[in-house]
Amino acid sequence: MPTSAASFPTSHSTTPYWRNEVKPIDEHRSTEGIPSYADLVIIGAGYAGAAIAHHLLERHSSHHDQSLPSIVILEAREACSGATGRNGGHLKPDPFSRAANVLKTHGKAVAEHVASFEARQVQEVRAFVDYEEIDCDFEEVTVRDVCLYPAGRDKIEADLVALNEADISTARSLEYSSDREAEEISGVKGAKSCLTFNAARLWPYRLVSHMLEKAVSRGINLQTHTPVTSVRPTGEGSDVGLWAVNTSRGSIECSTVIYATNAYTSALVPELKDKIVPVRGTVARLLPATDAPLLNDSYMMRFSEFEYDYMISRPDGSIIVGGAKRDFYDELNEWYDVCDDSRLMKGATQYFDGYMQRHFSGWENCDVLTDQIWTGIMGYSNDGFPYVGPVNGKPGQYICAGFTGHGMPQIFLSAKAIAEMVITGVPAAEVDLPLPYHTSPERWSRQGIHGSLQQWQAVSERAATRARL
Incomplete structure (x- = not known):
């Protein structure tokens, strides 16, 4: 172990x-x-x-x-x-899943505090940036939190019901759509659901x-x-x-x-x-061609319980995408308990090529260059x-x-x-x-x-079971 x-x-x-x-x-x-x-x-x-x-x-x-x-x-x-x-430049609170989990374990008052504590950071940082006149490209944006697998959509729907019943403040401003409507609102092919809410992007x-x-x-x-x-x-x-x-x-x-x-x-x-365990992640900067569709919103892309990407657009038209777990998650030693951010992840270097074309409607024939890839070390708590x-x-x-x-x-x-x-x-x-x-x-x-290790073990066991069938 x-x-x-x-x-x-x-x-x-x-x-x-x-x-x-x-x-x-x-x-x-x-x-x-x-x-x-x-x-x-x-x-x-x-x-x-x-x-x-x-x-x-x-x-x-x-x-x-x-x-x-x-x-x-x-x-x-x-x-x-x-x-x-080294992060994705995304100041994105979690207004639903974290609060829903805490609601089950700690009750309404603590869930409200957890949710509102994150939500308030957007305005607190904005007020600081405005007052100090900090040149860091701070901008409030709309987030499209997109789920692409049915079980994830079902959990989100259940979480929203629980949050609304408890009257958790962050749930009031969430806009939810599913299936075809989610695809239309998000522009993401195959979207099962889409939550829309407020966040920010900046130059950290x-x-x-x-x-x-x-x-x-x-x-x-x-x-x-x-x-x-x-x-x-x-x-x-x-x-x-x-x-x-x-x-x-x-x-x-x-x-x-x-x-x-x-x-x-x-x-x-x-x-x-x-x-608190060091976990290595990977991020890339994409450069779309000048005729690419305009991308104003920020995104979360949830592909499975363990695989998710985050994405922001930059004022210069470039796109920052972080994640790529699909191509390295199986190799535990590539990311878990790793402090080496001097090299790229095995299997993740090609992940970002064709990313926009694969996932976004209207981008199928656009040229998008993977301009830069880097790694970073996060501290994951148990x-x-x-x-x-x-x-x-x-x-x-x-x-x-x-x-x-x-x-x-x-x-x-x-x-x-x-x-x-x-x-x-x-x-x-x-x-x-x-x-x-x-x-x-x-x-x-x-x-x-550790929670991340538990999840990896569960995913690996399910994959092994499917392989035997």
Whole structure:
């Protein structure tokens, strides 16, 4: 049985479209050497780390009686070079399936919080982008969430019934169609159902770069190319309560550590081995010919219980597509518990050729070039929810990680919750954070096979059974 290995980021990686042109902050070091002491160390300079820094600054700006603590952000590679800098540029909440599952396990109040928490991120990020005038191509869009297999359509219909009966707010704005109507509305051949709702698309690297630039301008020390190797207590006596954050360039003593490490968390927090596992994914940029149909909407394409793609159109006419599980999912070692984003996935490199022609009406005779393909490492949690809150048994340590490939509609407000907990010392129950995200002792110590591995085993067993028949 595969188990998660403690893994660190590779030194080299494939180049995503978002990082074709990088900003000066990309390899920034605020000081020549790392400081020997800081009040607070954030490990990771992706969306989570940058957003935590942003909210810490905002919280202190609104409380003029408090001085800003000394803060250091440590990044193993370049700024925003992990999952955020490699994703599909899709800020897409899940207004139905996640809430429906939580409705069964936790009841109406928690399901409402989970659903609304994701939905609110679109407006929260928009307000931030507008106020700061961030050039990141942020745009609210219509999402066509398309299901192409009957069992998936049936589950969606059942979920919608349950959500409407419970009066979950996000279900009120959903528009549902099925069969021929779904094909007409979505433009996707063979669509069994289509859910239409609001989301956003953006240039994630530019959003994170802006937050890091602002953090540095406000006195936060950013150190790129400084991988953390371990975090340990400093010792006894006067040093009790301090942590030594050890890096390839020296150590920093601090009283507070925040892990914004997503896929790489278990390398530094071994208690989360098999709870947050690195999972490799693949994304491509497609370039349609000038006479191709206009594509304004964003998409989810659900082909089976395990196979789904996501897609956005860009202002320049290009299309970003992520997924391609069809061609590598069977090979567990290609994607599960893998930290290597320096090479492309076996079997996935040809997946995107002809993608639009295969699936979209009116595209059959269009020329579409697969311009660029890259890989990225996501942090998949064992139960599908991120771990946000105190690290159990280690006072002064916090975590914001394990977003399971769904970080864009969860991170901004999760980071705000972490900032509030760190500054005020209040527990997770007293901030705006859904219950399934909490780092409770019970959840922290829960044993069992990782959810992604369970699903893979079930799919493999069904495939083997069909092959024998």
